Amino acid sequence: MLLGNSLSGNIVALQNFLGSLESRWSEYEASLALGAAIPLATLPFVRVALQRSLAPILATMATTGLVSLPGMMTGQILGGATPVIAIKYQLVIMIAIFVMMTISITISLNLVVRQSFNASGKPK
Template identity: 40%
Template sequence: MNNSVINLSNQQLILTYIFTAIALLLTSLNGINRNKDIINGTIRMTIQLFIAGFILVYVFDSSSIVLSTLLILLMESFAVFNIISPKKDRLNSKLKKTIAIAQISGTVFTLIFFLLVVIRPKPIYNPQYLIPLGGMIIGNSMTGINLALNGLLDASENNRSKIEGSLMLGASPRMAMDKFIQKSFDTAITPTLNSIKNIGIISLPGMMTGQILGGVSPLIAIRYQIAIMTAILSSVSICDFVFLHLGYKNFFNKQEQLI
């Protein structure tokens, strides 16, 4: 197996933007006005990835526990911000705190367990493992909480009469929201479950592909991919469970009335 990685020159990288041009052409032909989003998204992606690349080179070279921890905290902060920002006018302060608690508690627990028990790098905070694994766990958990939040918001707005009717019949807020909590949890973990079911047959995931391109044996890459996917499933489940079982309370006042 060839262990050398083909380096992409600046000219080769520029050629890849032809794919963006194809997307622009096809969306225009279909009468969809998303050209601005595609261009802005491509530019932001390029700038953000280059910035991240330079930062990661510095962090990897320093092997500093302080820098590695700060980078993880920064990723957690952006994840919470990305969940809250599009819906900030619909969220009260308590619900925002619940989102932060769920996101951080689930991802940190999973990441620490994964590093201490499964991978066991030396040192344990080795950024080569901490940052990429943390990024995948944090990103997928963010998506899960976002889907769970959408479920609760939709339930409180579209099923208000059903919830209030249950309360009037003597149900507790937990009982009145129970089926909506279950449905939101199921919706939130479905993308992760679909990814797990399709890996290896329909798709080769990014982490595994990256390792193989880097010269790692496919059998080693497979083990890492299985490990990270089970960790992601666990983290998404924990984050969604914590959020839903704490978050629903913020939709009711002290008199157990739907806000």
């Protein structure tokens, strides 16, 4: 569950990062021309990618239990666990997914920034 969500989050993040960088390339070059280092020049694009890739899991977390009941929570309730215990386990799972996605997306975006540009800021 953690790996599947992390993979989809990374795909969304990388697509958003590269797409926004391509569409706003002049903004990136202007930052470099004003003396910004590559990580600082790409920071606005990294922020947008991180926000857009985490939005689906945040929406899921906000509506869990109201719109749908996740399978694990339903299984526990049908198996005889109290709803409070099932909700606690589901919260732990949702928080673990969110933390795992945040860490993996941050690492992926940092690696892409490091590996995609040469020392002068031009794409490799």
